[in-house]
Amino acid sequence: MSSRDVLMKTEATRMGQGIQGGAGQYPAETEARVEAGTGAHSWTNAEPNTLMEQVLERPNLMRAYQRVVSNKGAAGVDQMPVTALKCHLQQHWPTLRERLLAGDYHPQPVRRVSIPKPQGGERVLGIPTVQDRLIQQALHQVLSPMLEPTFSDHSYGFRPGRSAHQAVKAMQRHINDGHRWVVDLDLAQFFDRVNHDVLMGLLARRITDRRILILIRRYLQAGTLEGGLVSPRREGTPQGGPLSPLLSNVLLTELDRELERRSHRFCRYADDCNIYVRSRRAGERVMASVTHFLERELRLKVNTDKSAVDRPWRRSFLGYSVTWHKQARLRVAPKSLKAFMAKLRPLLKRSRGQSLTTTIQKLNPVLRGWANYYRLTASKRSVEALDGWIRRRLRLILWRQWKRTHTRARNLMRLGLTKQRAWVSAVNGRGPWWNSGASHMNAALPKKVFNGLSLVSLLDTMNRFPSQP
Numbered sequence: 001m002s003s004r005d006v007l008m009k010t011e012a013t014r015m016g017q018g019i020q021g022g023a024g025q026y027p028a029e030t031e032a033r034v035e036a037g038t039g040a041h042s043w044t045n046a047e048p049n050t051l052m053e054q055v056l057e058r059p060n061l062m063r064a065y066q067r068v069v070s071n072k073g074a075a076g077v078d079q080m081p082v083t084a085l086k087c088h089l090q091q092h093w094p095t096l097r098e099r100l101l102a103g104d105y106h107p108q109p110v111r112r113v114s115i116p117k118p119q120g121g122e123r124v125l126g127i128p129t130v131q132d133r134l135i136q137q138a139l140h141q142v143l144s145p146m147l148e149p150t151f152s153d154h155s156y157g158f159r160p161g162r163s164a165h166q167a168v169k170a171m172q173r174h175i176n177d178g179h180r181w182v183v184d185l186d187l188a189q190f191f192d193r194v195n196h197d198v199l200m201g202l203l204a205r206r207i208t209d210r211r212i213l214i215l216i217r218r219y220l221q222a223g224t225l226e227g228g229l230v231s232p233r234r235e236g237t238p239q240g241g242p243l244s245p246l247l248s249n250v251l252l253t254e255l256d257r258e259l260e261r262r263s264h265r266f267c268r269y270a271d272d273c274n275i276y277v278r279s280r281r282a283g284e285r286v287m288a289s290v291t292h293f294l295e296r297e298l299r300l301k302v303n304t305d306k307s308a309v310d311r312p313w314r315r316s317f318l319g320y321s322v323t324w325h326k327q328a329r330l331r332v333a334p335k336s337l338k339a340f341m342a343k344l345r346p347l348l349k350r351s352r353g354q355s356l357t358t359t360i361q362k363l364n365p366v367l368r369g370w371a372n373y374y375r376l377t378a379s380k381r382s383v384e385a386l387d388g389w390i391r392r393r394l395r396l397i398l399w400r401q402w403k404r405t406h407t408r409a410r411n412l413m414r415l416g417l418t419k420q421r422a423w424v425s426a427v428n429g430r431g432p433w434w435n436s437g438a439s440h441m442n443a444a445l446p447k448k449v450f451n452g453l454s455l456v457s458l459l460d461t462m463n464r465f466p467s468q469p
Helices: 003-016 028-036 051-055 058-071 082-102 130-150 164-176 196-204 210-221 244-261 280-297 334-348 356-373 381-402 405-414 419-426 432-436 439-444 447-452 458-463
Strands: 110-116 122-127 181-186 224-226 229-231 265-269 272-277 308-310 320-322 330-332
Touching (some): 051 130, 051 210, 058 130, 082 130, 082 210, 130 244, 164 272, 164 320, 196 210, 280 308, 330 334, 330 381, 334 356, 356 381, 356 458, 381 405, 381 432, 381 447, 405 419, 405 439
Parallel strands (some): 110 224
Antiparallel strands (some): 110 122, 181 272, 181 308, 224 229, 265 272, 320 330
């Protein structure tokens, strides 16, 4: 054990024995800084050194347990499923509680999992054990109400009562107010680059219970298990734990306050931040100064390849873009359409023995979710085209399933085509994709047929939502 770990353990033991901060030899702020390091912030100490007791109160733990169980999720490095958590706690909770109160609890490493990003590439997740997810969730439930009032009104991600739709509407307002240039900032691997000392310094200004600070740092430093080996973590906060979104907002609130101090128009959702200005020259100045601030003060790196100063209708924010009109209207960003089509293709492939009804049943929940998210869209032409593409893919499935010429002719006649037209269409010698978009298939399988099969129409679903300004 290193000298630093010995010091941390000694101080945690003192806390468990009832030493109170704020007076005498060990004032609260001094104790916090031993663990947290340095960091300049305007927050003040206002909470007593009893946060850990609040975290471990039975009502808070029951809420955390219900949340973790309802979220399900994969097992961590110990392979314990969510279903085994109750039995595990019944057996080990007294000891676990004592270790947490004494500041002597050490989290287990996280399990590394890679998932594909919608726009390409991979996102690395760190899956904590079920036990650590429970503790993190209990921490989040106590810390979030305390930290929430310190966050900016221009921040919309991972906050109660706030949503991506609110951020998108704010973007539209800024553009329609005449700020028709955007500084589109992309933070390179944000969650992997969070500086622990900077983050802990900010937390120490608001949290005085050293046991909480020590526990959070240990979660930050918990290693990653991959291929049977544990890699130590010196920076970053792993995506996948309940605490990571809150910690990201604590750090990026510093960016929010700096932009507010400069009177900029901006929207931030997690690590996606767009700043709106009136000219390209102003945007280039803002890009340079904000990049300098992020790298110097927060130790973060801006991805220069993906960041840009541009017109907002040539960029996207949270999957949305805008039209170029004087009063900009919201639309689905082109790259979001492409990503969604790529997501649908595996669901729209021919499957032997699977009926069209079964395919549609699997497809509908995905379509409803997408239509709900993009319901703010005012420009519906691309959505109508997407509906047509989906129906064409379903016709393609049927054409391939029919296979033989006489089967195709018979089914086309059954769907209402004349005998002559059905046979001409069946023997045309063209490929499946051409036939799926040809007039005979459109006549045999029009939109009303798919409506009868309960296929969700994106356009019809979005039109049922209240109209947006």
